[in-house]
Amino acid sequence: METVDDVRAALADHQYLADEGLTTAIFLAMRLKRPLLLEGEAGVGKTEVAKVLARWTGGELLRLQCYEGIDAAQAVYEWDYSRQLLHLRAVEAKGEEVVEDELYSERFLVKRPLLRAIGYEGEALGAVTPPVLLVDEVDRADDEFEAFLLEILSDFTITVPELGTFHAQEPPLVVVTSNRTRDVHDALKRRCLYHWIAHPDFDRELAILRVRTPDVPAELARQVAAAVETLRTFELYKPPGVAETIDWANALAALGTTEIDEHAVDVTLGTILKYREDQERTRAHGIRELVSTAMERSA
């Protein structure tokens, strides 16, 4: 991987069509070994970036789904208490003395994604690709956790008091995503490279459809991309993301549609617009107009 173009080509090989900005951001994250913070509307493919990076580099994908109240036991490590207890009993049964150290050794340690990403050891022979760590929806975790994450992402070191310190020989490739339900702390942002993923334009969306939904006829894909482009101008509560576009194209194809018409759009509107108000607004704009605009645009 030498240039930005290499990254673009590699991503495309793995069915991810990134624009110039995202490609550059990924290239820099890999080159500068910095975490990449991705923000953007839901459904623009933030999580997908980590998945495709794992497929491409061959590194293991370690996913940490954040949620409220997540703590070190779920994110970093936990002791295997039941095994510890069993071990205690077994030793006791043999009439031996229990040594605390043996209870807190690596065999009783349950590694969670963060520790696995850091304490990754190359398998016996040769160099092994560092894993891809996906910290998904970090805005759902609470601020305490964010501070903790920042510490780990700063020096890729984790200390387990009973055992010692783990240090990443080769830092993992880190992708952090946020839906912006609240501001991610500035300190964490400073640590990361930042990229805002916007909705794709018509051409890119069409290209994505062609790659991701090869069974959808080319003509239909064009019309779908054009209709979605129009829908995004309607001031909807939730403008459709790429994920919805793909769903919609698949739904239309599944119904045997080869060309969008008023009826087909009307019955499949629920696959692309998930709010009743958005559907009403779209119907108020007129589905007939939506269809004819899309036909013109894709002609």
Next chain:
Amino acid sequence: MPDVALDRQAVGFARLLRGAGLDVPIGNTIAFGEALVAVGIDQRDTVYWAGRTTLVRSPEDVGVYDRAFRAWWDREHELSFAPPEVEEIAVAFDEAGDGDDGPGSDDEAERTPTLAVRYSPTEMLRHRDFALYTATEFAEARRLMADLRLAGALRRSRRLQRSRKGRGRPDLRRTVRRALRTGGEPVHRAFLEPATRPRRIVLLCDVSGSMEPYARALVRFLHAAVVGRGRVEAFAMGTRLTRITRELSSRDPDAALAAAARRVVDWSGGTRLGESLRDFNDRWGVRGMARGAVVVILSDGWDRGDPEVLAEQMARLHRVSYRVIWVNPLKASPDFAPLARGMAAALPFVDEFVEGHSLASLEHLAEVVAR
């Protein structure tokens, strides 16, 4: 090109960005320098993205970045940075510098030594309408507001904490620790229970012309709330919505209020409550900020926009939030009826309708919020 030159370029551009009002910490400048080394400096697009990835941290800053980049790359000399945010607005938050003086300030005490009549000026002040405040009273009220604490109602968190009750979920970690002392027999068992934490509070303050007599005091109230604890978000609503949480988070009230005043461009202008709320719902609220939160709207309900839009947005807000509290400073007047069109449209979606014209009423608000 030698790296030294790239470093100079990176530093130069970072300075330009700072001049344009972006916050660019040195660490990011270094990252930008490294990025330039990695991608080279021949292609405009690549350099643009290298800079955006390393120097910009929120989509709101992209506009400023774009202008600065154009100026830097194309070596334009005339920079047209006049973002509306930096306009000075003639709002005097800061009254004569006697904010630190207590209720019986020195002068007053000297001139009226027979103050033994046992009335408390503070008590009077607490019930006085903000709109009738003199400058001195306002300064005093500002000081009193610093003591006001706003804490959202508690809810169960998904985080677990040690339980003293001896039931709940087993705390294996501590049970094992204790078992070591009893030869591996878990005699003393420990338990966990869900912790509670206060809900987020979202304050939406109307700063339009009709609210002018109250806006000063209420924004000070917003400041006290934001500084008081971590989970408060504050917005100003006028003809458009401005998030002022960050501006208000400075501990120094003068600095904070001045920063907020600079940020809000439509101070004492018109109101479009419905549109502002839609903006809030779209960009922040429905996405998560208002979910399960206590939402407090401080407004007199005079709205020049379409009441239907307001009703629709209130309904949306009401669906996602824990409680919607409407604070109307006019409600205290005896002949008040919610006749303002906006107010009437919004009321069906309001859980709690309270007054907000005086210190005492704001204290009451703090109680309502904690319910």
